[in-house]
Amino acid sequence: MVLKAYRRLIAIELAKGIALVDHAGAINSATLAAIEAAMTRKYGRTVKATARPNKELLAGVRVQVGDDIYESSVAGQLAALASSV
Amino acid sequence: MSTVLEQIEQQIAKLSSKAVKKNTGNIRTVADGVAKIDGLSDVMYNEMVQFPGGAIGIALNLEEDEVGCVILGDVSQLKEGDEVTTTGRLLSVPVGMELLGRTVDALGQPVDGKGPIDSKVTYPVEKIAPGIIVRKSVSQPLFTGIMAIDSMIPIGRGQRELIIGDRGTGKTTITIDTIINQAKINKVGLASGDKNFRPVYSIYVAIGQKNSNVVRTISALEAAGALEFTVIVAAPAGDNPANQYLAPYSGAAIGEWFMENGMDALIVYDDLSKHAVAYRQISLILKRPSGREAYPGDVFYLHSRLLERAARLDGKGSLTALPIIETLAGDVSAYIPTNVISITDGQIFLETDLFNQGIRPAVSVGLSVSRVGSAAQIKATKQVGGKLKGELAQFRELAAFAQFGSDLDAKTKAQLDRGGRIVELFKQPAFAPLPIELQVAVLFAMQKGFFEPVEIKKIVVAAASLKSFFTTRKDALLAEVRTKAALDKDLEAKLLAACEEWKSSYTA
Numbered sequence: 001m002v003l004k005a006y007r008r009l010i011a012i013e014l015a016k017g018i019a020l021v022d023h024a025g026a027i028n029s030a031t032l033a034a035i036e037a038a039m040t041r042k043y044g045r046t047v048k049a050t051a052r053p054n055k056e057l058l059a060g061v062r063v064q065v066g067d068d069i070y071e072s073s074v075a076g077q078l079a080a081l082a083s084s085v
Numbered sequence: 086m087s088t089v090l091e092q093i094e095q096q097i098a099k100l101s102s103k104a105v106k107k108n109t110g111n112i113r114t115v116a117d118g119v120a121k122i123d124g125l126s127d128v129m130y131n132e133m134v135q136f137p138g139g140a141i142g143i144a145l146n147l148e149e150d151e152v153g154c155v156i157l158g159d160v161s162q163l164k165e166g167d168e169v170t171t172t173g174r175l176l177s178v179p180v181g182m183e184l185l186g187r188t189v190d191a192l193g194q195p196v197d198g199k200g201p202i203d204s205k206v207t208y209p210v211e212k213i214a215p216g217i218i219v220r221k222s223v224s225q226p227l228f229t230g231i232m233a234i235d236s237m238i239p240i241g242r243g244q245r246e247l248i249i250g251d252r253g254t255g256k257t258t259i260t261i262d263t264i265i266n267q268a269k270i271n272k273v274g275l276a277s278g279d280k281n282f283r284p285v286y287s288i289y290v291a292i293g294q295k296n297s298n299v300v301r302t303i304s305a306l307e308a309a310g311a312l313e314f315t316v317i318v319a320a321p322a323g324d325n326p327a328n329q330y331l332a333p334y335s336g337a338a339i340g341e342w343f344m345e346n347g348m349d350a351l352i353v354y355d356d357l358s359k360h361a362v363a364y365r366q367i368s369l370i371l372k373r374p375s376g377r378e379a380y381p382g383d384v385f386y387l388h389s390r391l392l393e394r395a396a397r398l399d400g401k402g403s404l405t406a407l408p409i410i411e412t413l414a415g416d417v418s419a420y421i422p423t424n425v426i427s428i429t430d431g432q433i434f435l436e437t438d439l440f441n442q443g444i445r446p447a448v449s450v451g452l453s454v455s456r457v458g459s460a461a462q463i464k465a466t467k468q469v470g471g472k473l474k475g476e477l478a479q480f481r482e483l484a485a486f487a488q489f490g491s492d493l494d495a496k497t498k499a500q501l502d503r504g505g506r507i508v509e510l511f512k513q514p515a516f517a518p519l520p521i522e523l524q525v526a527v528l529f530a531m532q533k534g535f536f537e538p539v540e541i542k543k544i545v546v547a548a549a550s551l552k553s554f555f556t557t558r559k560d561a562l563l564a565e566v567r568t569k570a571a572l573d574k575d576l577e578a579k580l581l582a583a584c585e586e587w588k589s590s591y592t593a
Contacts, residue, residue, distance in 0.1 A: 008123075008150075009150065012123070012150070066124075066126065067108050067110060067127070068106060068107070068109075069108075069109050070104040070106055071104060071105045071107060072103070072104035072105070076105065081093075081096050081097065
């Protein structure tokens, strides 16, 4: 029980150092490096970017660092459009 | 169709390719309308959060590694692991004149099938009550149309007057009468073209009531032509506790709009006992520490922050609150009743015994009090009804003693007779509020002894006859009483003459 809780807390902490980059279509290493640099600067800690292909996004990228999500995908825009109309 | 297309085009035009930041979390557990969420590290207290499927929640517990949210809406589609997003907004409800005549839920969404509400303004549901500087003391009357209340326990605009009593003692009826009376006064006032006339708009908040009761209330208001001046906020017993908890605050926000915009409003919370129970349920599920009667520690603040929002603002309008509390076996010293009694500016206590004896409204004169209302009472009512409370209290005391013996001196017997007559005179059917000028005329007739020759049993009939005499034949005199609001010698002489005229024509 205690170990389980400890593991969960560690996972939360580790997630703050990883930028999960969901992308539809190809993404080059320069973009990943740029994302890494930007996130490292923003959060004041080393953030490593990991690419993850996701066709559901249709186009664009979505970056997740810990609880924060930076949405710049067509799927995200369509969802925003659907909720506002 | 074209408007839908236009809307979509407008929204598309607003879209930008810039990255949008969201703060998210995942549902860890969901049970009894409450979700525990991992993440949401940026969430604020009382912030709205978005669940998948359109349901929204409110963050009530911000803990070290999880957030407790109450869910407003359908919880059946939610499951563990679902993504939840912060919105950066506090819960708000639509406000404005567009809501008049409508029935809305705790979120301000219409539930009356009359179409969408075209309101441009929203107010936050939770708001800090007006401070000391902006307030003004209560000095304008708010007539309930109930003679026993307007003459002995007067209510002023901006006051908080508690209505307390056991189940089935007529608490709701008093508030509906008051709402109907406001509508009647509004109609007369607006038709008169008086520029200084200030209408009173009403908000009725139904918390944890049966749907059939809510329907009955709406029908009564509709039948009396009062719905057009009223907003109904309904969180019936079938609604989840979160909606029942929020409904009074939503109602207060709707009322505040009237107050802030220089108008007067009346809000009825029916009832705060059920509100406290709904909050207790939420608190227990959120695992907050429980105190007396399992209520959480902040149950006093729950009601004090709500009732403090009723005020009279300097240079603006007012919000008068009539909260209702249901007691068990007449116990006013229970936890929630004592809390609300101490917050309000007085209470109207309704007794089961009086109700069963046919004394309706069953107002207990001894236990009822209005702490600030007398400053708002019009002079005419003070002139004719100033001593009534004392007389009735004396009558009750004497009546209790008179039960033990039949040998009473003439003075005591006269006092008992007079008390009995006043009690009969105050009987009033439901949904039939009396205009203040008519109350003044009836009390004037009583003070001048016009009811003395009438048998106590026949007082109700005699009073009805006097009322119909005045309304049908002395309309101009009533209008004069209404506009002057005080009895000078000339007006007294006219009233006396009218009463004599009635006496000569009335046969018991």
